[in-house]
Amino acid sequence: MLTLGAPPAVAAGETTPLLVPMVPVTGFWSTEHSISRTALAAALAGTGASPRRVYAAAEDLPSLAAFLGVTPGANVRALAPADVRAHVAASPSSLGIVRAEDVGPKVQALAVGGVSLFGGSRARSLDAWPLLVPEAATARPSTFNPAVVWTIAAGGDVNLERSVYRKAVLEKRGPGYPWNGGFARVTSRYCCGVPGMTIMRAATVSGTRGAVRTLLRRADIALVNLEGPAPDNHTFHADGFTFTIDPA
Numbered sequence: 001m002l003t004l005g006a007p008p009a010v011a012a013g014e015t016t017p018l019l020v021p022m023v024p025v026t027g028f029w030s031t032e033h034s035i036s037r038t039a040l041a042a043a044l045a046g047t048g049a050s051p052r053r054v055y056a057a058a059e060d061l062p063s064l065a066a067f068l069g070v071t072p073g074a075n076v077r078a079l080a081p082a083d084v085r086a087h088v089a090a091s092p093s094s095l096g097i098v099r100a101e102d103v104g105p106k107v108q109a110l111a112v113g114g115v116s117l118f119g120g121s122r123a124r125s126l127d128a129w130p131l132l133v134p135e136a137a138t139a140r141p142s143t144f145n146p147a148v149v150w151t152i153a154a155g156g157d158v159n160l161e162r163s164v165y166r167k168a169v170l171e172k173r174g175p176g177y178p179w180n181g182g183f184a185r186v187t188s189r190y191c192c193g194v195p196g197m198t199i200m201r202a203a204t205v206s207g208t209r210g211a212v213r214t215l216l217r218r219a220d221i222a223l224v225n226l227e228g229p230a231p232d233n234h235t236f237h238a239d240g241f242t243f244t245i246d247p248a
Helices: 037-045 061-068 081-089 164-168 211-218
Strands: 020-027 054-057 075-080 096-101 107-109 132-134 152-158 183-190 199-207 221-226
Touching: 020 081, 037 054, 037 061, 037 096, 054 061, 054 081, 061 132, 075 081, 081 096, 081 107, 152 211, 211 221
Parallel strands: 054 075, 054 096, 152 221
Antiparallel strands: 020 096, 020 107, 020 132, 183 199
16 A cells, blocks of 8 residues: 655754655657656556556655655666656656656656646646655755746647648638647557657547647747748649648
8 A cells, every 4th residue: 555655744943854846757759748646656666567667866766755655666766867868768658757957858747646847837836846855965956946947839840721721711710720729539540650650540539629729828939830931922722742821
């Protein structure tokens, strides 16, 4: 049985220990976006029939385990932060746990209990973050400051010609149509794209209309690649790989 712990009580005359924000991470291409504190504790304890491989920052692993009320299982490896990121990037199904300041672009930071320190909907202070672990006396001081974190949302291959132009302009769905996209469930795939991953063949809409717009609006900086020229003498193309975009 797992017993979730809490930061140790401070006795009279003692100073409050500094707290370090720890963040669970997966590989960049993982479809996992969130984990509960209970599931994180179970992963660190190595419970279940097939324990998940976990890589944790060595300097904070004892404090993290005590905070979650577990003993690290045989599935856990204590490594330097850079090695945690490297192992998780190479194995998207594994789980890493590093300090917030050690999260890098090769990994995906997970939300914990619906709260995230990264992304457009991130927590703007550490008050709401559920993984504030007492800093070990021998560890380096934490340098993470959520007040200076910013988010960039980058989209690729935006094409306002062909079917998008037909629906937005010719069918009069309006200029907001291209940004109304939501989520979809992939129903079939085929092999193979780069880097050796399967490619979507078909999908069905699953809801959350306007998710594309929300993603871009919540970012501090948003940019997309406009996939095509926008000359004054544009011409509508229904299909194919020749297209010109109406500058309006």
